[in-house]
Amino acid sequence: MKWPAWWCRLRETLGHVSLVLGAFLVVTSLTLTPSSADYLPLSGAEVANNVAEIRIQNDGIHIQLEIYVGDAQEFAELIPDEWFETDVTDRPDKDERLVVFAEKGLTVRREDGTALPVRISRIEPLTRIDRTTALTGQRDPMTGREFPKPPDDPRVVFAELFYDFEDNRPDVVEIAPPTNPDGTPGATIGFVTFDRGVPVANFAYLSGPARLKIDWSDPWYSRFANPNLRRHHQSGLTTYLYVEPRELRHETLIRVRDLDDWLDLGLSPGQHLSSSDQQKLKSNASELLARRNSVLIDGEPTAPASYRAELLTITTAGLQVVEDTNTINVDEAFLGVILSFPWRDLPESVSVHWDMFSDNITSVPTTAIDAAGPFLGGATPDDPNIKWRNHLLKYEDPVIAPVPVAGAGRFPLPVLSLIASAIALGGGVIALRSRGSARKVAVGMVFVSITGAVLLWDVAKVDVRNPMQHGPEPADATAAFAALLRNINTANLEGSREDRDTALASLTTSSSRSDVAAEVNRALALRVPGGGVARVTDVSELMLEELSPLENGFGFRALAAWTVRAHAGHWGHTHRRLVEHRALVEIVEEDGNWKLDGLTVIEARLPDA
Template sequence: MEKTLGPVICLKRLLQSSAATVLRSFCVLIAVATASAQTLQLNPADMLKGSGIGQAQPATASVAPATATAAPEAPPAAASGLPAPATAPDATVPASPQKVAQGYLYVEPYQARFEAMFDAERFLRWLNPLKELPAELDAAAQKAACEAAHKQVQDWCHLSANGTRVEGAFLGVSVIKGKPGATLPMKADETLPLNQALFGLMWEFPTPPGPDEVIAEWHGFFEEISTMPIRVFFGSKSETLEVSRVLPKASWKSQGRLPLPTPLAKVPQIVVVPGTKVPLASIIWGLGGLLFFIFVRIHERHLPGGSLPFLCAWILGAVLSWPLLNISFGGGAEIPTVTEKKEAEKILTPLLRNVYRAFDYRNESEIYDVLARSVDGELLRKLYLETIQALTLEGREGTRVTISEFSADVMGVEPLKSGPGFVSDCQWTAMGTVGHWGHSHTRVNRYNAKVTISPVENAWKLTALDVTEARRL
């Protein structure tokens, strides 16, 4: 019997053991789920109450795990209505110096200007590796650094236009406040933190009115600077090039995109009536030959060589002497009397506009030549100096504003008492832009003046100018 029921009893015991194991596992799962549910329902107040913070609590092994488990699962303070705990402020860390190596190429009619900017930390470290870098740059330190760098950096940049290398001028080193494309004006003797200072270098090169190709060559690589982007500005457009230690040249091609210089405005001409020319030399020759012929006939003598050769020589002499000693009678310039504002404005506006057009040129002799078409006398030199000062940005050589818009209004006009011409009370406004350190500056100047216009060599010109008010808008 025992042999017969043995397998059945073993199977029964196996089933009972498995059922007990499954029951214990199920109970464990229920306990874990219940514990998790209770943990998830704890709010921050319960957690603090059970954490023992601020109160005496007996050491029990079961509390620590519960607290440790509840901490990561705690819901945000907003859910419980309690304010979020304040975050401890970080310690103040000084801003790290900006690393800057940026070039700018401005291509204009008759001129190209190259500018380069570097962060002060690397520039000063290159300039004097053994000297400790200061935290700030005062006016004396700025001046000393610029003077020390001047001779060492002036050969860093070269330029070619249309395949021909042009000789430029190094305009100097300056300390700049701000960042590339967003520089800020500096006060006199202003001290700059080192991490806010930049060093700027500037070159100026004469070019043809509309160069087809401009090649910039750069040799100013120092420290870890091995490449430098160059932003090329031409007219209202721009594009980016790059130079490096391996390829130090960057080529820009116009492809008809560079605006040509604006032509001079047309000034109303003074009508000149040609006079009657009298060939005095031919008349004297003819009268002399006629008197000689009469003398020979009266004295009944023969002409030397006969009558025909004498007549031919007489006519030939009259023809050859025709261009000599021509005297003009009558004619001359018909100078109108200007009394109306509209008439004065037609003459005054192009003359003043051409004064600004003269400064589109960069060579002093060319500026004077164009300026002399509109200005005469002592006013020529005076107007040259005053205009070039008004168009130069912040006294920086090379940053000359190009006038793009001009308008003039005549408020009054009266004839000139001392001779032909007129005197006009007028107001004019000139607006222009100039690119510098990666961004453009707009300048608007307005003037009120009494202007004297007179005919000089049969052309209207400015002969006197008395500015009563000058404003920068």
């Protein structure tokens, strides 16, 4: 049997050891994009040549290792005999090789220095998982440094390794990479660590022994000794105050296990919540947080108009909402609760009196977020008030404005000048038929009327539609739809479906009001995880195709295409969306303004999707 040439070339780096593959398998890659991630790692360890995902369980430590083909010699003890093309009779057997690897390869040791035994659960050739982010390969504008990118060659040896506790769980372990004789790392390894599903540390480089203290009662408190090895989300309870147009929101992110202090849930470590348990928890926790932590808006006690909750987990890409159909481990579960306070204008001040402290929670990180940016703070039993004050000097409240019909299709009619001209015409007829003094009066009337018609030409003009034209010029049609689209985006700022429908009423004809509002709510109100509608910050690439005038009345129908950028914040992170829309629109003149008489969104997609 002949093996692929790319594996044969490894002979030069492995000396007498020649690694080869009998098959090449393609796996589905996991892509982290800016639209799905709210945390972007800066170290670049997630795209290192070799990547280790370390997971601590009750019986031992499971490591999924991706070995870059160019570094295979550093992990030669793991390679099966059957992958070799040459004679391997002199090679130590598998058990002997794994003993060497446990001592000198990717090692996991107890606090006394004893290496945990390792076995291979799975090994095969694959392509590396795509962990690139928005920063991968880009240049930092501040430092000029280029963020790392993965090797051009995506081929890896994928190994699942198990380091056995042998029924003796250690409180401390030390994880170390293969090392050279001079003590330097033998291979570049990026690693991430989870303890029973809970992230312990973000992706970082395993450049030497990393000491990890394991908290078997609660994995949230497991820690590396190196303070640089930690997860991006540190606190088990954080609270946020969002001050936005039309709505103020008080949002809280709390560990499910910490809720036990107030709800007496009776949770045990490692317990899984069923779908029905999740619904009950969300309902009870939402009601609890709606009652606690009183809110003052402009000095007045204010109760939330509505509230909602989601269960989440913290991943290497940030917060992820858990689908109701999935069970969830209470050790890694967070509850995010959103309390909504509709508010027509931006208030002058907001204050939240935080009253949920416990033995485990003695301080609460807080963030107030408005148009000027996030403002960090904290609440403690001695200073429990979270405050925001309006210091925005250039804020403009978004409002819906009528879109008047103008441009082609209408012309100004000088009403008074035309009346004077008619009088002059009548005076001329009288002058032709009269004699004597009557003719003189008629001539004088003609002279005065003509003079008045000239002087009144620019006075009291009224726009009149051209009866010969049934639709606007393309530029005017595009401008009209762009203005209506801006108004739709403003209407979508409203916090409830009812308020959005009311705001849309002024943009639609009476006959199509409910249909257009339903279509806007279905396809143009961009939902984000955690509920709510994203705020559109930019509309670009707007075009009208297949533009045609209406047969009856004045207006047009067209196939519209445009792209929106939108964002929404929840629990301290921002969801960003870039969406391309295509829709059939019908727009008519009503009471001198452009209004939507028909809207059917036929496509809403992410670019390149």
